[in-house]
Amino acid sequence: MPNVFSADLKRGSMALLVLSVLDAETRHGYEIGKLIELRSGGKLEFKVSTLYSALYRMEGKGWIKGRWVEKAGQRRRCYYTLTDKGRDILALRRQEWTSFTAVVNEVIGVSHA
Amino acid sequence: MPNVFSADLKRGSMALLVLSVLDAETRHGYEIGKLIELRSGGKLEFKVSTLYSALYRMEGKGWIKGRWVEKAGQRRRCYYTLTDKGRDILALRRQEWTSFTAVVNEVIGVSHA
């Protein structure tokens, strides 16, 4: 069941998904991946290499900020928080996504009944 | 106004768009590009290099069939027709697209439960 969508379709949606998931609260990498999987009913999955490299890039762009936490009795985790810039990007990406899907639906002939 | 969408977002939508446009009738490359632009209200544009290479790939996969037409008083054009296989792929891609957008909307909280 999982991973039913092509890599090409998924391309470019990672940032939107991660930023959305981090909008409510700070989360660590593994948690972000699992949450996307959970919220999509197991339909949307990204490989760990994809997820972590995306997080790395997004931090480099200043959209998110990572903080390492090492607690006894737990593995080391990097918790990410949305920055102000990240919040702006999220708003833009949401709008772009909505607009894009509407336009594609228009062209491929999905009628708004 | 034109080309407002990122290349990453557009990635993977070309096949769906072309197949959709060819569903009704046979068209040549340039016409397909212009039609996508027109139907999207000028919001969705693909570069010629992108379009023609996509057509080439799709013909190689047997989704469309090209036929060269040279009429006096006209430039040479390659008219593409949807194959049976292409029609099957179109149905699959439409379903994948609908499902994917629904899942992403779910995760990013468009309906927001």
Next chain:
DNA sequence: TTCTTATATTTCGCTATGCGAAGTATCGCG
């Protein structure tokens, strides 16, 4: 006539992102 614009297609190298595969390491459970 000449110049410009729209039509119509080709080629080639660049880039970014998702994927596959492998590796490191810790914790809990039977």
Next chain:
DNA sequence: CGCGATACTTCGCATAGCGAAATATAAGAA
């Protein structure tokens, strides 16, 4: 102890959209 889940790293590959330039013809303006 072995196994699976957790948590993250690294590295190379494949591919589709883009940019830029080239080729060529028809129509209309200057």
